[in-house]
Amino acid sequence: MADWQEITGGITAPRGYRAAGITAGLKPSGLPDLALIFSDVEAIAAGVFTTSQVKAACVDYCRQHLQAKHHTQAILCNAGQANAATGSQGWFDALESAMTVAQALNISSESVLLASTGVIGQRIRMEQLKAGIPKLVAALSETGSDAAAAAIITTDLVTKSIALETTIGDRPVRIGGIAKGSGMIHPNMATMLAFVTCDAAVSPALWQQMLSRAADRSFNSITVDGDTSTNDSLIALANGQSRTPAIIEMGPEAEKLEAMLTAVCQHLARAIARDGEGATCLIEVQVTGANDELSARQIAKTIAGSSLVKSAIFGRDPNWGRIAAAAGRAGVPFEQENLQIKLGDFLLLENGQPLPFDRAAASEYLKAAAKGAYLKEDTVLISVSVGNGHGIGKAWGCDLSYDYVKINAEYTT
Structure with missing residues (x-):
């Protein structure tokens, strides 16, 4: 029997997180298209990304960020334009996106990670994105997970969200997650887009190891159509706000946390496969x-x-x-x-x-x-x-x- 229980709240179920999702005018459909996940304090960050040789600017940006720094505080995600195969201008758009949201949050741009989804070869509509940032930051809420989950989808028919809770050191620890994906699903290292939040305290190296193993047993084990995306990104934050003792090496508590992390990832991965484009089962x-x-x-x-x-x-x-x-x-x-x-x-x-x-x-x-x-x-x-x-x-x-x-x-x- 699982040593955790499902709770409500998605990515804002863990302590110290807020989220938002708005319509900024990035999608021609007029549907929600800009999401933000924010930790009240800097969090340990881990990521797993596409291995495609054709990568979105956000993937290169996040990889460089995580190689230099294992902490972050915010994740900005736009839907509508993938900003992949957009050359040097796409890179500058990514940098400007990070700086814009950092200024609005009053944090360093080095504390911002990015994700994009949409049509390959299209740059982000920067005018609309920059105009939407103040509204997005103002909408941050401890109940904003559903809005964020709706703002990251493209051809998805449903949003994907989950939150689980266990006990470590006699204190509750929570992990929440949201994801998007329906087509171009054959991940090689990660999934389309998935964001995970956790309120445990974990060492950076161990958190990355846990996430990589969880990805192999979840997102790397799904397929819809055999196509790996240019934008595949799985990003996980752990901010320590549960006030539990820091987990710095493998042991019973680390195994318990990793099992729950894997369960969250598998739930989201199954939801993506179930929502495969045109699928009936x-x-x-x-x-x-x-x-x-x-x-x-x-x-x-x-x-x-x-x-x-x-x-x-x-x-x-x-x-x-x-x-x-x-x-x-x-x-x-x-x-x-x-x-x-x-x-x-x-x-x-x-x-x-x-x-x-x-x-x-x-x-x-x-x-x-x-x-x-x-x-x-x-x-x-x-x-x-x-x-x-x-x-x-x-x-x-x-x-x-x-x-x-x-x-x-x-x-x-």
Whole structure:
């Protein structure tokens, strides 16, 4: 049983944080498009970012910031323009964005991190952003998480938010998070955009290690369409306002905190996969019996990302051959005679041999998982065993529908 409980409040649930989200005129739609997360005191900062060679200015900015300084106090995020592949002017826009919000908050620009999302190749609409900053700062609130979550989304159908609480040293410790993402989802080091706040006191090196491991077990284990973004950013703050003893090395308290951090990241990652563009259901792939966790995750992510598997799920076709084929090309050695595949409760393949099963009932299982069928029970579970090893891994994805092509065919038009 989890050693924490879910609470309300999102990124402002931990002590000492405020957030805001407004409409600044960055999006042509007129929807909210500028968000701010602020810690009342400087916080330890950690980040995981895209490994794409084509990176947004905000990614380069944050990397440089975190290499020089492990503390920050604010995160500014704009939606509408990705500010990626925008050359030197995009870099200057990022610097100006940081300086503008820093002046409004009366803090150093070195205490500001940045994130952007939107159309690649478009610079931020700086006139609108700068005009919106005073309104954004004025809107900061201890209940502003929902507004911030709404201001960072683009093609998302829903906002993504979570907050958990545990006890460390007889005092409550909280972690909250928000995220955005629906398309261009195949993270390599991070996710589209995710922001995490925590009120524990953690050493910078340990907090970064925790976040990197949590990312591998969450955002690096989801896929929607196989495309890694230019703007992928996962940023986590820890401001120590819970007044618990500082955690400086791995031990029971650090393990407890990391487990809760991972749970927050996995919740947000699943929410992104569930909200995949055009998707009707979430796919969860569980792999056991591999030699190690990394190998198990690699097989799971290959299955979850297979266009043939995703298409079969959308068509409610229990075609286990596509699952077997994806597992076989994952680049992880295993003996074919050890392969077992289950779809929900339906055992389809065992010891490398196909089994008779009720195809109509299995198809009904897939139909029942269609989005909205049973509230949140919209998950298709694929269980695969490849041997007797101790490696266990999970990955999440979604089905591939006609609407995915329609959404992306008309993205900039």
